[in-house]
Amino acid sequence: MHPISHPREAFPLAPEGGRTPYSSEQSSDANTRPWILRYAMLPDSQQAVALPPALYDEDRQISVGVDTDLLPYMQTHSPTIPDGNTTNPPPLDEGAKD
Amino acid sequence: MPTVxxxxxxxxxxxxxxxxxLEERGATVFRMDAAEFPEEAGLSARIDDSHAWAGGVVTSHRALDLADVSACYFRAPNPFRFAEGMSDAERRFAAAQARAGFGGILTALDCRWVSHPSAMSRAEYKPYQLAAARECGLPIPPTLITNRADAVQAFAGDxxxxxxxxxxxxxxxxxxxxxxxxxxxxxxxDDLGDFxxxxxxxxxxQAWVDKAYEVRLTMVGDRPFAAEVHSDTKAGYTDWRSDYKSLTYEPTKAPADVIEKVRALMRRLELRFGAFDFVVSPTGExxxxxxxxxxxxDWIQHATGHPIAEGIADELLGVTE
Structure with a gap:
C-alpha cells in the first residue's frame, strides 16, 4: 500500500507554465525577499552543452536527430546545467515539485 | 502482452x-507524456464489484490495455494540456479532474513502479529524507530549518x-x-550578521562536513552504482553543481554497511530509484x-560506464541479479 497523500502529490507533474515558471518581475526589497536569495546568481552558461536539434518520433517513441542518423541521446551525456535559457530550462535533480 | x-x-x-x-530486450513499450492527455490521448476505464479497473489509453499511434501493464517508469512528466479556448477557471477545474481521473487510474495500477509517483513526491521533501535516513542509521549533518534569525545564531554557536x-x-x-x-x-x-x-x-x-570528495550513488532497485565526484575548484568543492567543468568522476564501491542502510532507506521511502548524494570525509566516513x-x-553512466539504463530496464522487467 502506498502512502496516502494529496492528489497533487500523488501524481506530480511539472508546474503549469513549465519546469521553471517565467517571470519578468524584479526582485523585491530586502525585507520581503527570502534571505537566501541574496546569494542567487546567474549560472555560468558557458558550462552548458548546446543540445542538437531533435524531433520526437512517434513510432520509435524516442527523439531523433535532424539531418543526422545519430540519435540525440547518443550525442549528449551532459549533466543538467542551467544554461540561462528561460524558455526551456533543463530539468533538475530535485524532481517535479516547485 | 506485458507492456512497460x-x-x-x-x-x-x-x-x-x-x-x-527495453526494446532491444524484446519488451513492449508504451510511452506517453501526461501533456498528451486529454487532447492527444483518450482514457476509458471501468471498475465494479467483480472487476478491478479495466480499460485503456489510446493515442493516434498506439493503444494500451491497462491489464497488460507489467511495470511503469515515471519520470517528471509535463502538466496536462487543454484546449486553447478554456478560461483559467475551466483549465484549473479540468486539471484537477485530469489529475484525479487520469492520474488516479494510472497510480492505481498494481505493477512494478520505478518509482510510484506518490512515493517519489513524498521522498522529495528533504526534511522527510533526513529523518528517514537517520532512522536507517545513515550519518547526516546536523540540520536546522527555520525562519528565525535567533535560531540560526544559536545553531551557528552550537x-x-x-x-x-x-x-x-x-x-x-x-x-x-x-x-x-x-x-x-x-x-x-558577515553573512551571519544580517538575516x-x-x-x-x-x-x-547545515553543519559543513569536511570532505575528501563527494559520491553520487545511483540506486536502481537494490543495485548500487557509485561514482566519486572530485572537483579542483573552490566553487565545485563547495557545491559540485556550481562548476561541472571542474569535475572528474571515478567509479567506486560504497561500503557494505552504507549500502545496507541505503537499501533500508529505499524501502522506507518506497523508492525503486534514487540518486543519493554523500560526502566522504578525509578519513573515509x-x-x-x-x-x-x-x-x-545519464551523465554518470557516460562518465563511469555504470550500466544504469540497463539497470532501470532490469528493474522494469523484474530481472534480478
Whole structure:
C-alpha cells in the first residue's frame, strides 16, 4: 500500500507554465525577499552543452536527430546545467515539485 | 502482452536510452507524456464489484490495455494540456479532474513502479529524507530549518565548524527575465550578521562536513552504482553543481554497511530509484546529504560506464541479479 497523500502529490507533474515558471518581475526589497536569495546568481552558461536539434518520433517513441542518423541521446551525456535559457530550462535533480 | 508503461516528457533523452534498452530486450513499450492527455490521448476505464479497473489509453499511434501493464517508469512528466479556448477557471477545474481521473487510474495500477509517483513526491521533501535516513542509521549533518534569525545564531554557536545554507526545495527560479540559481554557500561572519528576510520563508542550514570528495550513488532497485565526484575548484568543492567543468568522476564501491542502510532507506521511502548524494570525509566516513527520487543519471553512466539504463530496464522487467 502506498502512502496516502494529496492528489497533487500523488501524481506530480511539472508546474503549469513549465519546469521553471517565467517571470519578468524584479526582485523585491530586502525585507520581503527570502534571505537566501541574496546569494542567487546567474549560472555560468558557458558550462552548458548546446543540445542538437531533435524531433520526437512517434513510432520509435524516442527523439531523433535532424539531418543526422545519430540519435540525440547518443550525442549528449551532459549533466543538467542551467544554461540561462528561460524558455526551456533543463530539468533538475530535485524532481517535479516547485 | 506485458507492456512497460513510460510516463515521461518527450524531450527527456535519458528516457530514450531506457526505451531503446527495453526494446532491444524484446519488451513492449508504451510511452506517453501526461501533456498528451486529454487532447492527444483518450482514457476509458471501468471498475465494479467483480472487476478491478479495466480499460485503456489510446493515442493516434498506439493503444494500451491497462491489464497488460507489467511495470511503469515515471519520470517528471509535463502538466496536462487543454484546449486553447478554456478560461483559467475551466483549465484549473479540468486539471484537477485530469489529475484525479487520469492520474488516479494510472497510480492505481498494481505493477512494478520505478518509482510510484506518490512515493517519489513524498521522498522529495528533504526534511522527510533526513529523518528517514537517520532512522536507517545513515550519518547526516546536523540540520536546522527555520525562519528565525535567533535560531540560526544559536545553531551557528552550537556547531564547532562552519555552517552552510542551501535551498530546501528547487534552487532555480526566473525573475527579471533571467534564470537564477542558488548553490550551497559556506556562511561567513558577515553573512551571519544580517538575516533580513529570513522570516519570509523556510531556510535550511547545515553543519559543513569536511570532505575528501563527494559520491553520487545511483540506486536502481537494490543495485548500487557509485561514482566519486572530485572537483579542483573552490566553487565545485563547495557545491559540485556550481562548476561541472571542474569535475572528474571515478567509479567506486560504497561500503557494505552504507549500502545496507541505503537499501533500508529505499524501502522506507518506497523508492525503486534514487540518486543519493554523500560526502566522504578525509578519513573515509560517508555522510548522507540527500536523495533525489527523479535524479539525473545519464551523465554518470557516460562518465563511469555504470550500466544504469540497463539497470532501470532490469528493474522494469523484474530481472534480478
Amino acid at each position: 508503461l513510460i510516463i515521461a516528457a518527450r524531450d527527456d533523452w535519458p528516457t530514450d536510452r531506457v526505451v531503446k534498452t 556547531i564547532p565548524g562552519p555552517i552552510i545554507c542551501k535551498p530546501v526545495a528547487s534552487p532555480v527560479f526566473i525573475e527579471g527575465d533571467q534564470l537564477k540559481t542558488v548553490y550551497t554557500r559556506v556562511l561567513t561572519e 533580513t528576510g529570513i522570516e519570509t520563508t523556510a531556510h535550511l542550514f 560517508w555522510t548522507f546529504l540527500e536523495v533525489n527520487p527523479c535524479g539525473q543519471w
